[in-house]
Amino acid sequence: MKVAMIAYEVYPFAKVGGLADVLGALPKAVERSGAKVTIFMPLHKVVLKNSQKFGYQLSEVAKSIPVENVQTKETFDLYKSQLPGSGVAVYFIANEYYFSAENVYEGPDLAEQAIFFSAASIQAMRHLSEQFDVVHAHDWQTGLVPVYLKTLYRVDPFFSRTAIVFTIHNLGYQGIFSPSYMKFAGLPGYLFNIDGLEFYGKINFLKGGILFSDIVTTVSPTYAQEIQTEEYGEKLDGVLRLRSEDLYGILNGIDYEEFNPATDRRIYVNYDINSIEKKYENKKMLQKELNLPVREEVPLIGMINRLVDQKGLDLIEKIADYMFLFDLQFVVLGTGEKKYEEMFLQLQKRYASKVSSNIKFDIELAQKIYAGCDMFLMPSRYEPCGLGQMYSLRYGTIPIVRYTGGLADTVKEYDPETGLGNGFGFREYDPAHLFMAIAKAVHFFKNEKRHWEKIVQNAMQTDVSWERSAKQYMRIYQEALKKRRV
Numbered sequence: 001m002k003v004a005m006i007a008y009e010v011y012p013f014a015k016v017g018g019l020a021d022v023l024g025a026l027p028k029a030v031e032r033s034g035a036k037v038t039i040f041m042p043l044h045k046v047v048l049k050n051s052q053k054f055g056y057q058l059s060e061v062a063k064s065i066p067v068e069n070v071q072t073k074e075t076f077d078l079y080k081s082q083l084p085g086s087g088v089a090v091y092f093i094a095n096e097y098y099f100s101a102e103n104v105y106e107g108p109d110l111a112e113q114a115i116f117f118s119a120a121s122i123q124a125m126r127h128l129s130e131q132f133d134v135v136h137a138h139d140w141q142t143g144l145v146p147v148y149l150k151t152l153y154r155v156d157p158f159f160s161r162t163a164i165v166f167t168i169h170n171l172g173y174q175g176i177f178s179p180s181y182m183k184f185a186g187l188p189g190y191l192f193n194i195d196g197l198e199f200y201g202k203i204n205f206l207k208g209g210i211l212f213s214d215i216v217t218t219v220s221p222t223y224a225q226e227i228q229t230e231e232y233g234e235k236l237d238g239v240l241r242l243r244s245e246d247l248y249g250i251l252n253g254i255d256y257e258e259f260n261p262a263t264d265r266r267i268y269v270n271y272d273i274n275s276i277e278k279k280y281e282n283k284k285m286l287q288k289e290l291n292l293p294v295r296e297e298v299p300l301i302g303m304i305n306r307l308v309d310q311k312g313l314d315l316i317e318k319i320a321d322y323m324f325l326f327d328l329q330f331v332v333l334g335t336g337e338k339k340y341e342e343m344f345l346q347l348q349k350r351y352a353s354k355v356s357s358n359i360k361f362d363i364e365l366a367q368k369i370y371a372g373c374d375m376f377l378m379p380s381r382y383e384p385c386g387l388g389q390m391y392s393l394r395y396g397t398i399p400i401v402r403y404t405g406g407l408a409d410t411v412k413e414y415d416p417e418t419g420l421g422n423g424f425g426f427r428e429y430d431p432a433h434l435f436m437a438i439a440k441a442v443h444f445f446k447n448e449k450r451h452w453e454k455i456v457q458n459a460m461q462t463d464v465s466w467e468r469s470a471k472q473y474m475r476i477y478q479e480a481l482k483k484r485r486v
């Protein structure tokens with residue numbers, strides 16, 4: 001089985017959030033399950049910057065390839081590398097004009113950029129004479145890949161055996177633009193229709209991906225259900241219900257080699273489930289690095305996130321003054337909306353001995369936080385899957401979450417009666433419930449040492465590996481092929 005994955009972010013080449021982690025790990029796991037995987041991604045500026053840091057090389061494959069259908073004179077160059085630790089080939093679509101920005105999700109025109117990239121990825125397959133059994137596209141930037149393949153290339157013999165899987169990593173980002181881009185994309189006018197790309201008078205790339213793929217997946221079973229409701233559906237719930245028979249929720253995993261406290265070179269001291277005392281060495285070193293009082297007995301709560309509404313940060317704002325009545329410490333690492341960056345900087349000012357706010361993107365510090373904290377906070381408004389809680393579990397750092405989406409599928413409330421459970425959480429999106437969950441975690445940490453040890457053991461034993469999910473994707477690919485043949 002030959003699978004082509006298409007996405008904007010792939011770790012270690014370019015990472016903004018969880019999408020990169022998935023594309024850095026899933027292809028390897030699918031490869032281990034017996035498929036041959038090839039990745040297509042843009043040559044973002046940061047890919048060149050990261051090459052020294054992560055020790056990979058790019059080689060030029062082809063120059064100045066024209067793109068079919070798109071109303072542009074721009075061409076692309078094709079570069080190649082390999083996903084570290086695998087046989088997965090990674091092809092980069094290079095174009096100076098569209099991918100000139102410092103950051104991944106910036107550029108002169110985001111709609112044109114996504115259209116160009118989607119069409120160029122298809123063109124690259126042709127140029128390489130690589131016929132894939134499955135094209136697996138990720139998120140709205142690649143939403144037009146299925147649209148092209150099922151319309152303009154529908155009867156093209158080159159793609160006649162190719163099935164299409166589309167994965168939604170976050171329904172909150174849809175790619176909604178003026179209908180004028182239909183012309184730029186070279187797509188037929190009849191697609192500007194309620195059963196096509198039209199969305200409240202505009203065009204919606206994610207909707208295209210959902211409607212024109214053989215199978216649609218999202219990144220957890222709970223989120224797959226939630227997005228079919230008005231509350232979580234972001235106005236696409238009707239479209240998703242329409243596809244409910246072909247919509248699957250497959251939980252993400254994490255890369256067990258990259259994220260292993262026993263071997264992770266980015267943390268201060270390595271440890272495993274049998275040497276948990278060394279985790280507390282990490283805590284002390286982290287407190288020191290962050291200029292927080294070095295105290296083992298105080299609970300240290302971490303948070304690493306894109307600082308956006310999705311992540312439930314307004315709840316934290318509402319409880320902050322009460323939360324810091326407790327003897328606890330809090331470290332946040334993230335960038336995003338100015339109002340939240342400012343909020344955490346203010347909290348640091350107000351509670352200097354309790355709060356450390358790190359407004360930056362820093363993968364090394366992230367690992368130290370996953371390893372050094374006692375608890376990890378994720379009170380998300382919605383969460384398709386969430387990776388932070390999974391890294392935390394693996395590092396014995398107890399998640400405090402809102403039970404929504406993938407958080408509900410991975411974190412189970414600790415029950416002192418049975419000794420089962422790996423974290424704490426709350427359901428209703430309100431500050432009082434978040435406050436209770438934090439208070440409960442702090443109580444167990446401070447007053448119930450035996451239970452706390454049990455929770456940490458349970459957390460570290462939770463299976464959040466990719467293997468199980470990769471097998472599910474393999475089944476989905478087979479299923480998509482069957483549908484394609486019909």
Ligand SMILES: Nc1ncnc2c1ncn2[C@@H]1O[C@H](COP(=O)(O)OP(=O)(O)O[C@H]2O[C@H](CO)[C@@H](O)[C@H](O)[C@H]2O)[C@@H](O)[C@H]1O
Nearest residue numbers: 017018019169305334360361362366383384385386387388
């Ligand atoms: N400032 C910073 N410095 C260093 N590292 C940082 C950082 N800010 C964030 N990160 C890292 O970025 C990743 C975030 O991944 P998540 O899955 O938790 O959320 P995200 O919303 O980006 O992903 C979306 O896609 C993924 C993948 O499917 C879904 O799990 C998720 O629910 C969905 O919202 C983690 O690896 C985290 O450590």
